[in-house]
Amino acid sequence: MVSFSAVAKRYPGGQEALKDVSFSLEPGELAFLTGRSGAGKSTLLKLIPAIERPSSGSVVVNGQNVGALKRAAIPHLRRNLGLVFQDQKLLYDRSVYDNVMLPLAFSAHAPKEAARRARAALDKVNLLGREKANPIQLSGGEQQRLAIARAVVNRPAILVADEPTANLDAESAARILDIFVAFNQVGVTVLIATHDQALVERYGKRVLHLDRGRIS
């Protein structure tokens, strides 16, 4: 599903974020990516939707070599991924519902089907009652759930989340992770980056630990 082999990433200026990273995620697998801040977690996740390109090695997602993908092919790759960003990237000029509708605007769904999907996604993260609210009115946990709803509204086979529990209290964080586990149980491949080692251990899932750019 997702496969890294001998991936290195150097930023201009010589900073080496990843060195010789190899791993692969099987379809339907859930894995945590842990490590301290600056260990390279975000860089690794950004390679999957081709936000960043590897300096060497190969990243294969859904059978496509992402590093060699043409610019024009990237939108199609991203549409088949569910991405939850560290800073969530919600749009505060529109309602919760319209935020979830955003990915559906450039998919081929008929308006009725799009509306049904948006409501279904909001239902899964328990935000159906807040669809008319502005994201700014939501709590931190609710905003994170909204970001998840937007990521899953196109029913991707792969879900990638960068620090989805950062800045959340333990209860909200557990709720968020439960949502990811629920998606994984229906067959979605999930990769979650977090620095919260204690939370990870409770789930007993596969852990990829990044330390100074290497998987250990």
Add this chain to the structure above:
Amino acid sequence: MTAWLRQHRQALSSAVRRLSFLNALVIGIALSLPAGGYALLESLRPAGARLALEPRISLFLDAQVSRADAEALGKRLRADRRIGAVRFVAREEALEEMSAVQGLSEVIGALGRNPLPDAFVVTSKEDIAGELARLPGVAHVQADAVWARRLAAAAALAQLGLALLAALLGAGLVAVTFNTIRLQILTQRDEIEVSKLIGASDAFIRRPFYYLGVLQGLVGGAVALALVGAALALLNREVRVLAESYGSSFRFGFLSPAEALAILVFAGLLGWAGAQLSVGRHLRAIEPR
């Protein structure tokens, strides 16, 4: 296909929502100058064209020349291949024509006798005025050709001026659109970035901006046409009074439907060009990191 149409409809409605009437007004005012100038020049053209195409030469005969000699001269003129139409204007006829002109009849009445000579009015595309002046019995020759040439030169100059003005203001329109789209891209920066991150194609992201540019140009063009129409209507109120005092029914004509359409299309195309330049330059800069 329906999805494609739906996306275009969405892009169009997004562009309509973001359309600023103030920008369209600026474009409209800028375009109304060359468009109005063109309408004025086109209205004046029929008079100028007639003069330029068929320069007339008037041959005034000596007062002593008899009608029979005049007729012989007429025959000779008609036989000349370089000469088109030949019209004999008898001195009585000329006096009548003159008397019909307001204000002149009193002057002519005061003279007591007909001061006008017999005359021929001929048309020729060739410069034969000098030759005609040497014909027996011809006292004086007056050619329109000089005037026609001057008028044509003045018209060409005015047209060149208008073309320069149109080019300048057209460039202005592109610049206004460029800036409108730039500001719009900046205000929608977050939305564009998120859309790119979650899989919107470049075409999808660009589309509303193209629509906005074209729409702004079209509305600007429509404003320009309305301004020109209003200005001409206002001018014609005064022109009518003036023209009627000369017994003329001259009016400034509005642009023909084809010309009006051409102005709209031109404005739309310039808007598109401005959008194209702006989108190409500013959207690339928004790459999510």
